[in-house]
Each structure stands twice: as structure tokens, then as C-alpha cells.
Amino acid sequence: MESATTAAVSAVPVRPWRLLRWMHVIGREMTTIAITIFGLLLITFLIARVIPIDPVLAVVGDNARPDVYENARLAMGLDKPLWQQFAIYVGKVFQGDLGKSILTAKPVAEDIRRVFPATLELATLGTLIGVAFGIPLGVAGAVAQGRWPDQLARIVGLVGYSIPIFWLGLMALLLFYAKLGWTSGPGRIGIAYQDFVTPVTGLILVDAATQGEWDAFRNAVSHLILPASVLGLFSMAYISRMTRSFMIAELQQQYIVAARVKGLSESRVIWRHALRNTITPLVTVIALSYAHLLEGSVLTETVFAWPGLGRYITTALLNADMNGVLGGTLVVGAVFIGVNLLADIIGRIFDPRTR
Amino acid sequence: MNRYQLIAGTMLLALLAGGAHAQTPKDTIVMAKQIDDIISLDPAEAFEFSGVEVGANVYDKLIGVDLANGNKLVGELAESWTVSPDNLVYTFKLRPGVKFHSGNPLTATDVVYSFQRAVTLNKSPGFILLQFGFTKENVLEKVLATDPSTVAITVSKPFAPTFFLNCLTSGVAGIVDSKLVQANIKDGDFGNEWLKLNSAGSGAYSVRAYRPNEQYALEANANWYKGAPKNKRVIVRHVPEPASQRLLLEKGDIDIARSLSKDQLAAIKSNTDLGTVQGDKGYILYLGLNTKNQNFAKPEVREAMKWLVDYNSIERNILEGTYKPHQAFLPKGFLGAIDDKPYKFDPAKAKELLAKAGLPNGFTVTMDVRNTSPITEIAEAIQANWAQAGIKLELIPGDGKATLTKYRARTHDIYIGQWGPDYLDPHTNAETFAINENNGEDAKSKTLAWRNAWDIPEMTKVTQAAVLERDGVKRAETYGNLQRQHQQISPFVIMFQQVEVSAQRKTISGWVIGPTSDTNFYAPIVKN
Numbered sequence: 061m062e063s064a065t066t067a068a069v070s071a072v073p074v075r076p077w078r079l080l081r082w083m084h085v086i087g088r089e090m091t092t093i094a095i096t097i098f099g100l101l102l103i104t105f106l107i108a109r110v111i112p113i114d115p116v117l118a119v120v121g122d123n124a125r126p127d128v129y130e131n132a133r134l135a136m137g138l139d140k141p142l143w144q145q146f147a148i149y150v151g152k153v154f155q156g157d158l159g160k161s162i163l164t165a166k167p168v169a170e171d172i173r174r175v176f177p178a179t180l181e182l183a184t185l186g187t188l189i190g191v192a193f194g195i196p197l198g199v200a201g202a203v204a205q206g207r208w209p210d211q212l213a214r215i216v217g218l219v220g221y222s223i224p225i226f227w228l229g230l231m232a233l234l235l236f237y238a239k240l241g242w243t244s245g246p247g248r249i250g251i252a253y254q255d256f257v258t259p260v261t262g263l264i265l266v267d268a269a270t271q272g273e274w275d276a277f278r279n280a281v282s283h284l285i286l287p288a289s290v291l292g293l294f295s296m297a298y299i300s301r302m303t304r305s306f307m308i309a310e311l312q313q314q315y316i317v318a319a320r321v322k323g324l325s326e327s328r329v330i331w332r333h334a335l336r337n338t339i340t341p342l343v344t345v346i347a348l349s350y351a352h353l354l355e356g357s358v359l360t361e362t363v364f365a366w367p368g369l370g371r372y373i374t375t376a377l378l379n380a381d382m383n384g385v386l387g388g389t390l391v392v393g394a395v396f397i398g399v400n401l402l403a404d405i406i407g408r409i410f411d412p413r414t415r
Numbered sequence: 416m417n418r419y420q421l422i423a424g425t426m427l428l429a430l431l432a433g434g435a436h437a438q439t440p441k442d443t444i445v446m447a448k449q450i451d452d453i454i455s456l457d458p459a460e461a462f463e464f465s466g467v468e469v470g471a472n473v474y475d476k477l478i479g480v481d482l483a484n485g486n487k488l489v490g491e492l493a494e495s496w497t498v499s500p501d502n503l504v505y506t507f508k509l510r511p512g513v514k515f516h517s518g519n520p521l522t523a524t525d526v527v528y529s530f531q532r533a534v535t536l537n538k539s540p541g542f543i544l545l546q547f548g549f550t551k552e553n554v555l556e557k558v559l560a561t562d563p564s565t566v567a568i569t570v571s572k573p574f575a576p577t578f579f580l581n582c583l584t585s586g587v588a589g590i591v592d593s594k595l596v597q598a599n600i601k602d603g604d605f606g607n608e609w610l611k612l613n614s615a616g617s618g619a620y621s622v623r624a625y626r627p628n629e630q631y632a633l634e635a636n637a638n639w640y641k642g643a644p645k646n647k648r649v650i651v652r653h654v655p656e657p658a659s660q661r662l663l664l665e666k667g668d669i670d671i672a673r674s675l676s677k678d679q680l681a682a683i684k685s686n687t688d689l690g691t692v693q694g695d696k697g698y699i700l701y702l703g704l705n706t707k708n709q710n711f712a713k714p715e716v717r718e719a720m721k722w723l724v725d726y727n728s729i730e731r732n733i734l735e736g737t738y739k740p741h742q743a744f745l746p747k748g749f750l751g752a753i754d755d756k757p758y759k760f761d762p763a764k765a766k767e768l769l770a771k772a773g774l775p776n777g778f779t780v781t782m783d784v785r786n787t788s789p790i791t792e793i794a795e796a797i798q799a800n801w802a803q804a805g806i807k808l809e810l811i812p813g814d815g816k817a818t819l820t821k822y823r824a825r826t827h828d829i830y831i832g833q834w835g836p837d838y839l840d841p842h843t844n845a846e847t848f849a850i851n852e853n854n855g856e857d858a859k860s861k862t863l864a865w866r867n868a869w870d871i872p873e874m875t876k877v878t879q880a881a882v883l884e885r886d887g888v889k890r891a892e893t894y895g896n897l898q899r900q901h902q903q904i905s906p907f908v909i910m911f912q913q914v915e916v917s918a919q920r921k922t923i924s925g926w927v928i929g930p931t932s933d934t935n936f937y938a939p940i941v942k943n
Contacts, residue, residue: 164627165611
């Protein structure tokens with residue numbers, strides 16, 4: 061009652077001041093983002109230059125003649141001093157040009173537009189699975205602390221977190237694809253459906269649905285479900301452990317005692333009161349785990365022949381494909397910052413103190 | 416369970432059940448392969464296994480080899496050819512009526528243009544043509560269309576005809592559709608940007624779609640001059656993990672798996688739906704001993720190392736059918752190749768040689784090892800072998816490109832690696848294993864002999880002379896002798912030759928693995 065009155069009173073005179081404060085916050089955020097991205101580029105650039113791999117080899121191959129080798133080196137601008145190479149690169153990035161990939165012979169931006177949707181699809185479904193199962197599991201663990209549901213949640217969490225994802229992926233394929241035949245195998249979509257979905261967004265599910273290709277849609281889902289579950293198990297493990305500890309902290313608060321004394325049903329106490337108050341930290345946890353999946357998980361993508369961002373960056377790195385690595389890192393950095401920002405905003409919305 | 420949960424559950428089940436059992440379409444051959452090595456599909460640029468393999472199925476060449484007949488040279492786009500008495504001018508008569516995929520007729524102009532662009536672009540495989548004296552300035556004088564169906568090519572020296580013709584069988588000599596390519600030129604690049612991802616050939620297939628690191632789809636050319644391919648489409652998917660390839664094959668979602676490891680090949684033996692196909696590849700597995708290391712500068716030590724590899728047990732326990740023993744620098748199937756295997760595992764003999772070199776108690780040395788199978792396993796086996804003669808071998812694991820960078824700078828002690836021939840002529844390997852024109856750091860030509868600091872002025876002369884030998888039989892003899900001498904004194908421990916094995920469904924027939932990527936043809940593959 062009291063708080064509502066104060067808010068109503070103070071809301072009117074504060075408004076213009078608030079706008080200024082918001083602009084200040086946004087300005088500060090933008091500066092942080094710019095510095096972060098610049099630092100990210102600088103470090104990646106230096107690391108990629110320090111590793112003892114000759115990028116020219118990736119272009120011309122081992123058997124190349126000296127003149128061919130030299131031409132390629134000049135074409136790549138590798139004869140210029142390091143700082144100059146970096147300056148040229150950064151300059152181009154500001155013009156929106158990420159350069160050309162050595163490996164695919166295509167502009168890096170185009171490559172990323174191709175591989176990122178694959179990762180996005182996988183990471184989103186993986187996170188949804190993680191949230192859908194992780195939160196109830198964590199809540200159950202906290203409520204039944206020390207009893208069997210808690211032990212079960214702990215085992216699932218440990219298993220999900222510690223089993224190598226590579227092995228788990230292969231076993232899942234062996235069981236659900238090879239033995240039981242419930243899902244499709246590695247790849248994003250069956251070869252028979254490949255040509256019937258025109259890539260518009262690059263997200264096969266969205267493209268197939270909007271184009272009304274429901275057979276292709278089902279096929280894509282049956283390809284997606286297994287890798288997404290493997291990733292989902294991983295993120296579920298993390299989310300459930302974090303939910304459990306947030307919930308335990310909340311359940312010890314006095315307002316919970318008060319709610320119980322008031323005679324509220326236990327489920328109302330848990331879901332409406334306790335869980336609601338864990339949302340702010342939980343959103344951050346989920347966002348971080350989502351951002352982590354969006355980097356692309358190299359091992360999962362390898363096992364499931366998933367043409368995503370993680371494998372793109374790794375292949376580029378192992379072949380000293382500078383532009384590919386920098387472009388990929390830039391995207392990962394931007395995604396991380398973006399998701400964190402989003403989590404901040406959502407957190408502010410849910411947190412009455414910042415509303 | 417409420418109503419919504421029930422509906423959601425039913426939908427999920429329906430989704431799961433759908434599309435799980437898609438067999439590969441009829442008339443379409445589906446392959447799983449590691450194709451992330453492709454840099455370009457342009458025949459003037461492609462020089463990696465997978466890119467060259469695409470070219471072999473998309474572009475026709477003047478000359479080809481008959482795999483069934485000892486790699487004999489046969490005319491392809493050239494119906495016939497003559498060589499002038501001084502071995503300088505080759506005249507090719509083109510096959511009449513050949514058309515490109517675009518419908519444009521193939522004429523002498525296309526041949527001239529193809530040579531011009533390969534020589535002028537001078538990408539990785541360009542040297543295969545450049546070594547005959549073509550430059551971007553003179554190529555239009557040296558390669559002439561004397562009439563619409565005749566091409567006369569002049570080489571700079573009286574090279575052995577087998578040498579020049581063998582080189583014309585490689586991908587870089589593929590003939591492109593000059594009209595189509597010219598329509599796609601950007602900034603005078605001879606259509607290179609466009610051809611990296613598209614095709615302009617007359618061969619068995621055209622490139623329908625290529626997504627780097629994902630897949631390529633080839634569409635059969637029903638009007639191919641050799642007759643329409645036995646299938647309508649070939650789709651090659653990039654499946655990086657061999658275990659996933661195996662599962663796909665067992666389920667019938669692919670027809671051919673190209674990159675199975677030996678464990679997986681062993682495991683599928685019991686599956687009666689599957690079979691395997693083998694082919695000798697030109698890849699040679701060897702150790703390079705850097706003679707900058709004082710110990711390897713001694714001939715006795717180099718010889719001792721050759722007696723210290725347990726070839727048989729490595730083949731039996733590690734390689735199991737994916738490599739076979741081979742100790743000469745020319746792989747089987749090449750002109751002049753020999754099958755001599757003078758060395759076997761004999762630690763006593765090795766110790767004797769080491770004692771003679773003043774190292775009775777062995778020495779310590781390092782080896783740069785790519786961290787891939789089977790290289791790592793072989794290196795570990797050798798480490799154990801050498802310990803028996805008191806040699807302490809330290810393995811330095813590294814990524815492929817990293818170890819290679821070190822090797823090219825010749826800062827290694829020992830490098831364990833593979834060498835693949837660039838084209839189907841003995842000179843390709845002879846040149847790198849047995850020529851070192853200048854052993855200094857300023858050398859222009861950094862052959863494998865140079866990388867191991869092996870100074871061989873005499874052998875260099877003999878090897879260089881062999882490319883001018885007119886008589887094919889004599890030429891073969893020269894290479895035989897070279898290899899025998901090489902086996903005795905060189906700092907190369909040549910151990911194995913690669914055998915490529917691919918696994919396929921029993922419904923597939925006609926797939927033959929050729930000696931190089933230039934000879935892996937898809938057209939004869941049939942699905943019953």
C-alpha cells in the first residue's frame with residue numbers, strides 16, 4: 061500500500077530527469093561495448109598472428125612454388141607491418157566489410173549469415189529445453205532439499221555437466237537414430253528436402269514453416285531434436301543447479317515464513333513468491349548459458365555435421381584464416397554483449413526496485 | 416495431464432516419428448566426405464584433394480589416363496595428337512561435336528583460353544604448366560589455335576613426351592567454356608571469383624550447388640561425349656566426424672562413406688549390407704631427417720634409422736589396410752616405380768651402424784608430429800622401436816599447419832609426414848625428393864631435399880636430365896636407379912604408401928578409387 065502511494069507521488073516530477081539518466085546509461089553502455097569490441101579484435105588479431113602457422117599455406121597449399129607463395133603473401137597484405145595490417149582491418153570493419161575468407165572464398169559476412177542461423181536454431185531450442193526442464197528440477201531440488209528429488213536433481217545435474225558432450229552426442233545418435241530410428245541422423249535436413257526450402261532467414265524451421273513445406277519442417281525438427289537435446293541437457297544441468305541455490309536462499313527469507321503463516325498454499329508460496337524473486341539472477345544465468353551456446357559448440361556441431369558458427373571459427377583458426385577468425389569472434393563478442401544487455405533490461409523489468 | 420499437455424505431447428511424438436527413415440533418392444548417389452579442404456572449384460586454382468576431385472568430374476582434359484590399363488595415356492578431348500621430331504611442338508586434333516554444359520560448342524579457342532588463364536592466374540597448380548616454359552607474356556604464342564579443331568603447343572625444351580602429356584592429365588589442364596567464363600569476369604580476374612563456386616565445363620557433371628564446408632551437388636550431363644553418367648545426381652556432404660559417417664551409412668542415409676577410420680572399417684565388416692572399395696593412392700608416408708642435425712649428417716646414422724622402424728608391426732597393428740609397406744619415393748602405379756623393400760626391423764644392425772658413427776649409446780632427438788591419426792600412433796611406435804637402440808625420441812605434437820610451417824623453415828630434427836604427387840608423372844616426386852639446386856637459405860626452390868638440408872649436386876643433375884629422356888623405357892630405368900640409390904643414402908625413411916578405403920551400401924557398384932584425386936570418377940557409380 062505504502063509503496064504504491066510513494067511511486068504515484070514521485071512519478072510526475074521525476075520524468076525528464078529520468079530520460080537524461082537513461083541517456084547517460086545508454087551512452088555509458090555504448091562506450092563499454094565499443095571498447096570491449098576493439099579489445100576483442102586486438103587480442104584475437106595478436107593471438108592469431110603469434111601462433112606459429114603460416115596463413116599463406118592455407119591459400120596456396122604445401123606444394124606451392126615460391127612465386128605463387130609470394131604473390132599470395134602480397135595479396136594478403138602480410139608484407140606490411142603488423143600495426144598497419146591491424147589498422148587496415150579495423151578500418152574496413154567500421155565500413156561493414158569483414159573481408160574475405162580464405163577457406164570458403166566468400167565474404168566473411170556472407171559466411172556468417174549462412175552459419176549463424178544454424179547455431180541460432182540449435183542454441184535457442186537447446187536453451188528452451190534447458191529452461192523447461194532445468195527450472196522445475198532446480199525448484200524440486202530446493203524444496204525437497206536432502207531428500208530423493210534433490211538427489212535426483214543433483215545426479216542429473218552432475219551427469220549433464222560432466223559427461224563429455226562429444227561422447228554423449230555419439231551415444232544419442234547410436235541409440236535414437238541408429239538403433240531406435242526415432243530421429244534423423246547428422247545434418248540439418250534430409251538430402252531429399254534440401255532443395256525445397258529456400259533460405260530466407262537461414263533458420264530452416266522458420267523458412268520451412270513460412271513456405272508451407274511441412275514435410276521439410278518435420279524432417280528438420282527430427283534432425284534438430286537430438287543435438288538440441290544434447291545441448292539442452294548441458295544447459296539444463298547448469299540452470300537447475302543455479303535455480304536450486306537461488307531458491308534455497310529465497311526459501312529461508314522471512315517473507316516466506318510470513319506467507320506460510322498467512323496460510324497460502326505451498327505451491328503458491330514456491331511458485332508465486334519464492335521463484336518470482338529469483339527471476340532477476342536466473343535471467344542472467346539463462347542469458348549467459350544461451351550466449352555460451354550461441355558461440356557455437358564445436359564438438360556437438362562436429363558430431364552432428366551441423367554447419368554452425370563454432371565449427372566455422374575452429375576450421376578458420378586451424379587454417380590461419382585470419383578474416384574468418386576475426387569476423388567470427390566479432391560476431392560472438394557482439395552476441396555476448398547483446399545477450400547480456402538484453403538480460404540487464406529484462407532484469408530491470410522484473411526487478412521492482414529498478415522499475 | 417491437462418488437455419494442452421496432451422496435445423503438445425502428441426505433436427512432439429508425431430514430429431519425432433516423421434522423416435526418420437528417409438532412404439537416399441533413386442538415381443542420386445549420396446556420399447559423406449570431409450570436404451573442408453576445398454579452397455576453390457576453379458580448375459586453374461583447385462589443388463586440394465576434394466577440390467581436384469570435383470574438377471575431375473566437371474571438366475574434360477585433352478589427355479587422360481586409362482586406369483584399367485596401367486595408367487596408359489589416352490586421348491580425351493584430343494582425338495589424336497602428334498609430336499614434332501625435335502619434341503618441341505605438340506599438335507592436338509580435337510574431338511568433333513563436343514559441347515559444354517551451357518550448350519556452347521568446344522573449340523580450339525576454348526583450349527587456348529584455358530591455357531592462357533591457368534598460366535596467367537598462376538595459382539597453386541599453375542607450375543604444372545609453367546614448367547614447360549609458358550609465361551603470361553608468351554602463352555598466346557606458345558599455345559595456338561591453327562584451326563577451330565586443332566591446337567599446336569610449343570614447349571621450351573625437348574622434354575620427354577611422357578612428361579608433358581602426363582602433366583596434361585592433371586586438373587589444371589581442364590578445359591573451360593571461354594564464352595561463359597568471359598561473361599563472368601570481374602576486374603580482369605579471368606572469371607576466377609566466379610569459378611571458385613560455379614562450373615563451366617563439358618565433363619560428366621555440372622555443379623548445381625556448392626555450399627562451402629557443407630555440401631556440393633553435381634548434376635549429370637546427359638550429353639557427355641563419353642555417354643551419360645550412370646546416375647542423375649551426386650551429392651557430397653561434409654560430415655567431419657567419421658563415427659557419424661558410419662552411422663549414416665549403416666542407416667542408409669548415405670550410399671558411400673569416404674572418411675571412415677580403420678576401427679570403423681573393421682566394425683562394419685560384419686554388416687552384410689555394406690562393402691568396401693580400395694584403391695592405391697599416391698601418398699607416401701616418410702620421415703624427413705634434417706641433416707642440419709650433426710648426427711643425421713652422418714650417412715651411417717641415416718642408414719641406421721632405416722633399420723630401426725618395425726614396418727611390419729606398424730602396418731599390422733596401426734595401419735591395418737589403410738597403408739601398405741613401400742620404401743621408394745615413387746608410388747606404385749607411376750612410370751618407373753619400383754617395389755624394392757631393402758629394409759626391415761633389425762636393431763642389432765642399427766646398433767652396429769651407430770657404433771661405427773661414434774654413437775654406440777644412441778642420442779636424443781625430437782620429432783614434430785601432427786596430432787592426427789595415424790601419424791601420432793606411428794610416431795609413438797617408432798619412439799618405442801628407437802629406444803631399443805638407445806635413441807631417445809621426444810615427440811613434439813602440433814597442429815598440421817603448425818608442424819608444416821616449422822618443417823618449411825627447416826628448423827625441425829625429424830618430420831613425419833606425407834607427400835602426395837602433384838600430377839601423374841614421376842618427375843613430381845623425383846623433383847622434390849631428389850633435387851636440391853641450392854642448399855643455402857636463399858634458395859628459390861625449397862624442395863623436400865632442401866627442407867632436410869640434403870646437398871646433392873650430382874643427383875640433382877641426373878634427376879633433371881630424366882625429364883628430357885625421349886625414350887619412355889629408358890626414362891623408367893633412370894627413375895628405378897635413382898630410387899635405389901636414394902634408398903641407400905637419402906635422409907628420408909620412406910615407410911608406407913596410402914591405400915584409400917571407402918565403405919558403401921551393397922546396392923552401390925561401379926565406384927573405383929583412382930591413384931590421384933584427378934582420377935576419382937563418379938560417372939560409373941550405379942545404385943540398384
